[in-house]
Amino acid sequence: MSASILDGKAFAATIRGKVATHVAGLKADHGLTPGLAVVLVGEDPASQVYVRSKGKLTTEVGMKSVTHALQADTSQADLLALIDDLNGDETIHGILVQLPLPAHLNEDLVITAIDPAKDVDGFHISNVGLLATGQKSMVPCTPLGCLMLLRDHLGALSGLDAVVIGRSNIVGKPMAQLLLGDSCTVTIAHSRTRDLAQVVARADIVVAAVGRPEMVPGDWIKPGATVIDVGINRIDAPEKGTGKTRLVGDVDFASVAGVAGAITPVPGGVGPMTIACLLANTVTACCRANGLAEPKGLTA
Numbered sequence: 001m002s003a004s005i006l007d008g009k010a011f012a013a014t015i016r017g018k019v020a021t022h023v024a025g026l027k028a029d030h031g032l033t034p035g036l037a038v039v040l041v042g043e044d045p046a047s048q049v050y051v052r053s054k055g056k057l058t059t060e061v062g063m064k065s066v067t068h069a070l071q072a073d074t075s076q077a078d079l080l081a082l083i084d085d086l087n088g089d090e091t092i093h094g095i096l097v098q099l100p101l102p103a104h105l106n107e108d109l110v111i112t113a114i115d116p117a118k119d120v121d122g123f124h125i126s127n128v129g130l131l132a133t134g135q136k137s138m139v140p141c142t143p144l145g146c147l148m149l150l151r152d153h154l155g156a157l158s159g160l161d162a163v164v165i166g167r168s169n170i171v172g173k174p175m176a177q178l179l180l181g182d183s184c185t186v187t188i189a190h191s192r193t194r195d196l197a198q199v200v201a202r203a204d205i206v207v208a209a210v211g212r213p214e215m216v217p218g219d220w221i222k223p224g225a226t227v228i229d230v231g232i233n234r235i236d237a238p239e240k241g242t243g244k245t246r247l248v249g250d251v252d253f254a255s256v257a258g259v260a261g262a263i264t265p266v267p268g269g270v271g272p273m274t275i276a277c278l279l280a281n282t283v284t285a286c287c288r289a290n291g292l293a294e295p296k297g298l299t300a
């Protein structure tokens, strides 16, 4: 293996440390405690795990954490009423509605109901538009985490060729906007892209956000490229015993690590950065709401 490993777990801990320092300063100097409200509808086990983890880490950095766990059959009107209450609650600076929502609820309407200033997921159409036009916005947490890892490893990204594989609203598109904002030459690839191997081969930076286990092989990668693997895929692992599974990314780690200059592992790469950026966004939202200087190095 020649690639250096971009340790997202360690870097996320550093980010959380910076958040905690800033939170302590806000409390001491301004009597302010940033607050994050997470809304969970239904009992999806994976969502429950994420929400518990978010609550624990929010409290650890000294912020107020509120979880609203609603029944799976909660009506659209009741959910919107809760969001309205949270929008008006001065102790809450960030609101996150855990997705996916049960099928009877309209995700677009729910996200649009969140005050854009409290939209710490960065999914509100206002924040999407602000990011696309290069203005101050709330930036979606996963792409923000990828950008922080890239800047930390590469320094200035200006002029580099970047290929983002995947064009979802939550990862691919905002990732491409952020790389463009840092003056990369950006290509967005997707399921209809012709000759993906050739497109990827010219990239100094590859961000894979596809949702297909180990799809990107080492022989697509330009030697020395920096590879960010967003994918989280659970696959069977018979070598660990009957019925066992393991997590892999969208990149074939073994072959890509032999060619790339640097690579994020799965797990322990982008995943921990996502929650760290959620906390960073909540502190940023609190500072903006109170007309205070934003923490340095925690925003795009």
Ligand code: NDP
Binding pocket: 142, 165, 166, 167, 168, 169, 170, 171, 172, 189, 190, 191, 192, 193, 196, 209, 210, 211, 212, 230, 231, 232, 233, 270, 271, 274
């Ligand atoms: P989506 O399913 O919303 O988007 C996947 C994208 O990949 C689509 O744009 C699709 O193209 C493209 N795609 C699918 N197949 C191919 C192919 N064969 N060749 C090229 N492109 C392809 O996924 P998300 O963006 O939500 O998530 C992507 C991955 O990232 C998943 O594994 C997810 O679990 C993970 N993830 C990880 C997070 C973290 O914190 N680490 C957070 C969020 C997601 P098209 O548009 O043409 O269909």
